[in-house]
Amino acid sequence: MPAETGRLADELAAGLEAPICLTWELTYGCNLACIHCLSSSGRRDARELTTAEATGFLDELAAMRVFYVNLGGGEPTLRPDFTDLVEHAIGHGVGVKFSTNGTTLSPERARRYAAMDYLDIQISLDGARPESNDLVRGPGSYAAARRAMENLAGAGFSKFKVSVVVTRHNAGELDELLELAGRHGAELRLTRLRPSGRGARSWDELRPSPAQLAGVHRFLVEHPDVLTGDSFFHLAPLGDEPLPGLNLCGAGRVVCLVDPVGDVYACPFVMHPEFKAGSVRAPGGFAGVWRTSGLFGSLRQPQAAGACNACGAYAACHGGCMAAKFFTGLPLDGPDPECVLGHGEAALSAVPLGARPEVAAGHSKPAADGSPPVAVALGATRR
C-alpha cells in the first residue's frame, strides 16, 4: 500500500474529486442581526436560487457523492421550501446538517426533524447566559435558542449540537456551556470568531484576549469530545500535542461555500469577491467550479510560509486562518492575527490605518437611522 508513505494532510491539501462537505447558505434572509454574522445577512436576495435550481444543485452534489451539506444562512428555516430541500437532499444520499437560531424550531418541527435520518442540527448560542449571548445575537435570541433546545430534547432528537462562537464575553462560560449542552443530550461545538462579514466591524471588540485563547486551548485539551470543526488549529503551538483533527485549512481543498445566489467561495469565512471561485449557475455547474476554478487550483498548491518561515511553530499552526489574515489587512503568507507567539499583534500594529479590505454591508438590514447593525455599547466588559 504505497499511499501510506505520503502524509494524508498533504494529499488532502492537494484537493479532492469533490468536497467532503460544503456549506450552503440557503438565504440571506434572517430574523436576527448578529453583530458577527459571517454573511452580513438580514434581507432576502431576489436572485436567491429557486426551488428548481436548489434541487438541481442537490442532485449535482449527490452525483458527485458529496457526503453531506451544511445548510446555513441567514436563517435557513425561513425559506418556505426548507423542509422540502432537506428531504430532497437526504432522499438522494446527501446528509444534512443545518444551523439555526432556533426561532422557528417549534415542538412540531422538532418532532418532524427527530423522525428524519441523516439529519443533524446545530443551535447557535453565543453565551451561557442571556447577557453574554444577546449582546452579540440580539435581545430575545438566548430565550429562543433555549426553547429550541428544550423542543429538540423533548422530541428525542439525540446529539444535536450547541454551536458557540467564542468571544471575549463567553470565553469564561465554557464549562457552563458544556454542562448546558449535556443537560439536553446535546454536544458542544466551539468555533472561532472571525473578522468576516459584519464580524469585520465587531472583531476588535469581541475577540477573546490572548489569555482567554489559552483558556480555550486548555478546555479543548481537557474535553476532546467538544467539537470544533478544526477551527482552532492556530492555537496548536500552545500545547505539545496537536488538537484533534487534521490541522489543515480546508478552503477550496476539501470544503467550500455556496451562497444563496449560487456563488461559490473558498470557505464560509471569505465571502468576499477576492475569494469567489464561480457560480453554480454557470454552464459547468458546481462540478465545473470545483474542478476548474483557478482560485481553487492555486489554493491546492503548496502555500508559502512567508514571514512564518523563521518560526519553529509553523508546522503546528500552518500560519493560521487565511480569512482572519485577509480581513485584518495582514499578508496571507504571514502570521495569523491571533498568533499565540505574539507575532500577529506585532503584524497588526504595522497594518496602516485603512488598509483592511472594504467589506460591504451586504444584506444587512438598515437600522432605524440607516446604519448597519453594530455592537451595542457595553456598560462593563466582563473579563
Add this chain to the structure above:
Amino acid sequence: MACAGSTEPAVTGPGASFDPDQPYELDPAVALRPEPFGALAYHYGNRRLSFVRSSELVELLGRLGAHRSATSAMEAGGIAAELRPRFARALAALHESQVIRAR
C-alpha cells in the same frame, strides 16, 4: 478535520476485534468515493470519515462481502501472502471505525 466550517472528527465505540479468518462486509451505512489516494469512506450512521489509502485496499473492500473470510478475499484478489498482514491491519483499523462489519 480540516477547517472551514465543519468537517468534524467523530468517536466510535469499541467493537469485537478483527479476525481475518472470519467473514466481513462493507457496512451498508458507508459510502465509498474514489479519490487519487484511494477512497474516502463516510459512515452515515456515526458520521465518521475514514481514509482508504490505496486502490488495492478499495478493491478488497468491494470483494469482502463475497468471500467466506477476509483472508480468502485477499487470496482471490491476488494479494501476495507476505503483504496480507499489512492488509489485515488496514482492515482491522477500518473495522474499528465501523467501515466494515462482521457478517
